[in-house]
Amino acid sequence: MLYHVEILSFGANLDAKIMDAISILNAVQKDFEFALAPERLRSFAYTFVREEYRSTEIWSRLEEYRADAKAPRPYVIAVVDQKLRSDRYRNLFGSHQAARGLAAITLRDWHFYADSHRSFLCYYFIRYALSFVAPSIKAHLETRDCFFDFKGHRRDLEKSLSSGRICEQHTEELNAALNPETKESVKKMISIMKAQHAKSNETLPAESLREATRIGIIAIRPDEFRAVLDHFPTRRRAEGKNQYYEHARIRPRDGDEIGVAITKSPEQGQIAAQATANNMIRELAPRWILLVGIAGGIPDAEYSLGDVVLSSRLHDFSVTAAFEGGTLAHQQQGGPAHIEVEKLLSHLSAMEKDFDKWNLVQSLGMERPIETVPGAPDERYYGDAEWKASVHKSIKANFAGDAAHRLPHYVVAPTIASNTLVKDTALARQWGQSARHASAVEMELGGIYAAARHDGGGTTRVLAIRGLSDIVGYKRSPEWTAFACKTAASLAHSLIAAGLIN
Incomplete structure (x- = not known):
């Protein structure tokens, strides 16, 4: 296992929904291991309750979590169910600090843009895992039907969920960062994410x-x-x-x-x-x-x-x-x-x-x-x-x-x-x-x-x-x-x- 990504529920117990997505991604490949935080440590995030989450607050809390956990945790993702904002943008699906190995995702309003929480979370877990591996990747502000579109138009998420496409620029950047086995794992994860779509006829593993x-x-x-x-x-x-x-x-x-x-x-x-x-x-x-x-x-x-x-x-x-x-x-x-x-x-x-x-x-x-x-x-x-x-x-x-x-x-x-x-x-x-x-x-x-x-x-x-x-x-x-x-x-x-x- 090359990359271990730990995920925490912030402000509420969202573990069941998170585990739905984790099990889907872990079942089809072995290069990325997505996992919930150890049970003894989960209350650290459950009790961090906000009506609106600022990304800067989450980064600080995740760094505190790393320090308290007393073990290497290179990649950590927070999942919340309230509005998420940064200093620059007021209403985000997700945000990340790739170089620090940190990311945050909100489940608020997912049902307006995805047909299941599974496909929504799979998409963001994959996207931020790839950003951790290749921190130099930057989102497109314009829409290119790419995995890394910024999603300033929130309906752009639907395109990424159904196509799973990665543009040539970002494909080249990922190719430079990933070995052949890991690239194959990425393909499998994107494929199983697309298969979660309600209109998909693909047979699931x-x-x-x-x-x-x-x-x-x-x-x-x-x-x-x-x-x-x-x-x-x-x-x-x-x-x-x-x-x-x-x-x-x-x-x-x-x-x-x-x-x-x-x-x-x-x-x-x-x-x-x-x-x-x-x-x-x-x-x-x-x-x-x-x-x-x-x-x-x-x-x-x-x-x-x-x-x-x-x-x-x-x-x-x-x-x-x-x-x-x-x-x-x-x-x-x-x-x-x-x-x-x-x-x-x-x-x-x-x-x-x-x-x-x-x-x-x-x-x-x-x-x-x-x-x-x-x-x-x-x-x-x-x-x-x-x-x-x-x-x-x-x-x-x-x-x-x-x-x-x-x-x-x-x-x-x-x-x-x-x-x-x-x-x-x-x-x-x-x-x-x-x-x-x-x-x-x-x-x-x-x-x-x-x-x-x-x-x-x-x-x-x-x-x-x-x-x-x-x-x-x-x-x-x-x-x-x-x-x-x-x-x-x-x-x-x-x-x-x-x-x-x-």
């Missing part, structure tokens, strides 16, 4: 979104994936080492903007799901991973087809022993959800007003299918007499009379996972003896749990949100698959939009 990604969503089937994407129409593609992501930004109710990364497992089963989650954790480090899609249901009068199960505990029966004569024994693994998941699910019924529209037709894009209920189990029911009776009771409770027109709802319950697509009522009964309160049966949650425990260091929260497309012991109509995909996706999006998963 996944690592550049690491600090911006709070939530990851994994779908398994193509129909599950499409149902989730329908709720995040504005998004960007990102490329990781082994998989692509669709990255969306959403502003939850009464909260700051967060990033959501959506990807699809290459196939069904625990191994593929674990690999997908491993990749996501290593590249994006989301705090939460949501497994969103469909599952089979254990028959119960409280829920049925199209309803959504939020998993509070995992019963994993993937480890099986086979004995002579065809007898199988299953070792139960798994465990409770992360404590933060338990906290959310335990109190969720008291928060329903925050996401009460998730099950409306307008949110789902599809009406709940109709099931006819015979007086007794017919050819659609399978299993022994006791199981058929249990399934019939469940279907009747959820589709007969007024229930035929009810909205889908959610239940919080344990989930059974294995590498087996369960249609066998005898197997479901056997597992149910050990997992008495389980409501859903699926094939991937165990893999996600394992990834979160090992690659996530135990800090990654995992929540399965599964729409019930089947009831074990019942031959349902095909349209329930699409409906269950939509109910799971709608509930997941609504919980995020309400700010409950954060």
Whole structure:
């Protein structure tokens, strides 16, 4: 690493916005290292509060910071959120003393001239880093569509953000100051800055979104994936080492903007799901991973087809022993959800007003299918007499009379996972003896749990949100698959939009 640039928030904690830009620039090159000040030193700048900042005051404060920090800090940038002025100019985006390795930037009014704070800060971090490296570079007072235009006309900033162009004069000056590797790093930083523009179609490197990604969503089937994407129409593609992501930004109710990364497992089963989650954790480090899609249901009068199960505990029966004569024994693994998941699910019924529209037709894009209920189990029911009776009771409770027109709802319950697509009522009964309160049966949650425990260091929260497309012991109509995909996706999006998963 050739150049270390330290950045401080002045007058307020702007660290989250700064880290968004830092992570983007650091992800694509190794010659410039942008970093926040050490946590123990940040209060030095937080407490320097002004209604208007003079550059001369900031230079003095930054020199004091260098002295107090007691370690070499050749390049330091202050970021403020109030008006910035110098002795000569009254309203600046930024100012610098390149020979001293000092610069200042204001986030005030950035939204009038850039489509995100990320592109705005990336631009100024790059610009001042280059000025530190080549202090002789002077800004053009006239507009040349150059990175180093003075920006006396504030709209000139938009040109620099979209073009990233450096004029011939300044290119020659930089060429004299930079080695070939550092020049390549500059190109990469400018390219990733331009890619932050909302109208850019360029695929982003996944690592550049690491600090911006709070939530990851994994779908398994193509129909599950499409149902989730329908709720995040504005998004960007990102490329990781082994998989692509669709990255969306959403502003939850009464909260700051967060990033959501959506990807699809290459196939069904625990191994593929674990690999997908491993990749996501290593590249994006989301705090939460949501497994969103469909599952089979254990028959119960409280829920049925199209309803959504939020998993509070995992019963994993993937480890099986086979004995002579065809007898199988299953070792139960798994465990409770992360404590933060338990906290959310335990109190969720008291928060329903925050996401009460998730099950409306307008949110789902599809009406709940109709099931006819015979007086007794017919050819659609399978299993022994006791199981058929249990399934019939469940279907009747959820589709007969007024229930035929009810909205889908959610239940919080344990989930059974294995590498087996369960249609066998005898197997479901056997597992149910050990997992008495389980409501859903699926094939991937165990893999996600394992990834979160090992690659996530135990800090990654995992929540399965599964729409019930089947009831074990019942031959349902095909349209329930699409409906269950939509109910799971709608509930997941609504919980995020309400700010409950954060």
